[in-house]
Amino acid sequence: MKTDLTDTTSSKINKALVLGRRAIGTPAIGMVLTLVIVTDEENAYDALKAANEASREHPSRTLVVIKRPSRSPRDRANARLDAEVRLGADASTGETVVLRLYGEVIDHAQSVVLPLLLPDAPVVVWWPVAAPTDPANDPLGALGQRRVTDSYASEHPVRDLAARAAAYTPGDTDLSWTRITPWRSMLAAALDQVTCEVTSAEVEGEEFNPSVELLAMWLADRLKIPVKRATSSGPGLTAVRMETTCGPIVLHRPDASLATLCIEGQPDRAVALKRRETSELIAEELRRLDPDDTYASVLRYGVERLGEDARPAEGGRESAETSAGQSAEAPADEEPAARKAAAKKTTAKSSAKKAAAT
Numbered sequence: 331m332k333t334d335l336t337d338t339t340s341s342k343i344n345k346a347l348v349l350g351r352r353a354i355g356t357p358a359i360g361m362v363l364t365l366v367i368v369t370d371e372e373n374a375y376d377a378l379k380a381a382n383e384a385s386r387e388h389p390s391r392t393l394v395v396i397k398r399p400s401r402s403p404r405d406r407a408n409a410r411l412d413a414e415v416r417l418g419a420d421a422s423t424g425e426t427v428v429l430r431l432y433g434e435v436i437d438h439a440q441s442v443v444l445p446l447l448l449p450d451a452p453v454v455v456w457w458p459v460a461a462p463t464d465p466a467n468d469p470l471g472a473l474g475q476r477r478v479t480d481s482y483a484s485e486h487p488v489r490d491l492a493a494r495a496a497a498y499t500p501g502d503t504d505l506s507w508t509r510i511t512p513w514r515s516m517l518a519a520a521l522d523q524v525t526c527e528v529t530s531a532e533v534e535g536e537e538f539n540p541s542v543e544l545l546a547m548w549l550a551d552r553l554k555i556p557v558k559r560a561t562s563s564g565p566g567l568t569a570v571r572m573e574t575t576c577g578p579i580v581l582h583r584p585d586a587s588l589a590t591l592c593i594e595g596q597p598d599r600a601v602a603l604k605r606r607e608t609s610e611l612i613a614e615e616l617r618r619l620d621p622d623d624t625y626a627s628v629l630r631y632g633v634e635r636l637g638e639d640a641r642p643a644e645g646g647r648e649s650a651e652t653s654a655g656q657s658a659e660a661p662a663d664e665e666p667a668a669r670k671a672a673a674k675k676t677t678a679k680s681s682a683k684k685a686a687a688t
Contacts, residue, residue, distance in 0.1 A: 506540035517549075
């Protein structure tokens with residue numbers, strides 16, 4: 331069910347939501363959060379499609395804020411709010427309101443959105459493109475417990491990472507960080523199988539890919555080792571090589587789908603490590619609404635420190651495993667490895683098996 335409202339107000343939109351729920355026979359509200367998507371007209375369709383798919387796991391009210399800049403002073407004076415209310419099959423398992431702001435209303439988007447938030451429910455704000463440098467101080471970002479950006483969509487991804495680090499506020503996160511959850515889980519599981527110390531590492535991937543930088547920073551921060559950044563033709567992350575006192579550990583993914591895990595003294599294994607859709611990334615971020623301390627620590631480490639010489643700290647291997655376990659939840663097929671890594675307290679294989687059984 332779709333209802334178009336022209337030159338409307340937040341009060342009329344709320345009324346349309348109530349009448350729409352009654353019309354389709356679902357007056358009860360069973361949504362768990364409000365997802366605010368701040369985007370432009372060009373990217374609105376893809377962002378909304380991803381949000382609708384994620385809402386199957388997290389039923390939510392989705393508010394899409396599209397700012398339509400004025401072309402002339404006259405257009406700016408003609409402030410207007412148009413809305414499209416979608417319910418039922420047109421909004422997946424939740425409710426969707428597409429808000430188009432014109433004129434001076436653009437400067438007061440938070441006043442339009444605030445009355446439409448679900449009462450007593452968490453708020454997540456997502457910028458698919460053109461995210462502010464300081465999301466927490468953005469008028470719309472200030473409404474959310476979690477603020478999701480995507481450095482990959484930026485013209486200068488690595489520069490954006492540095493800006494995010496300087497302006498980080500608990501609750502901030504980035505989809506470039508979410509993309510490497512399977513990699514971190516897999517690497518932690520690989521380290522769980524050996525009793526050696528990691529001495530250095532190399533991360534290979536596309537140039538200017540923020541996920542590659544974040545994975546390298548995570549390894550350097552958690553293991554206290556020098557990490558080199560190598561460039562490949564992609565797509566995305568292609569390989570991680572860790573030198574240990576017992577031989578190299580290599581995780582290589584040349585085709586963006588299937589990876590090969592090589593551990594010295596063990597047969598090579600093929601592991602599923604496909605590049606995930608945006609809907610999967612958003613669904614993962616919505617599973618937890620508390621601050622991601624591991625992401626904050628990685629940002630503080632800084633891109634400029636990659637490759638620095640560092641002495642491995644005591645328990646460095648366990649630090650990486652614990653970090654993977656504290657990260658945002660991994661996909662279902664990788665959860666056992668992440669949980670096992672989080673519970674790891676010793677380096678002996680027998681202790682690892684006992685921890686997994688527990």
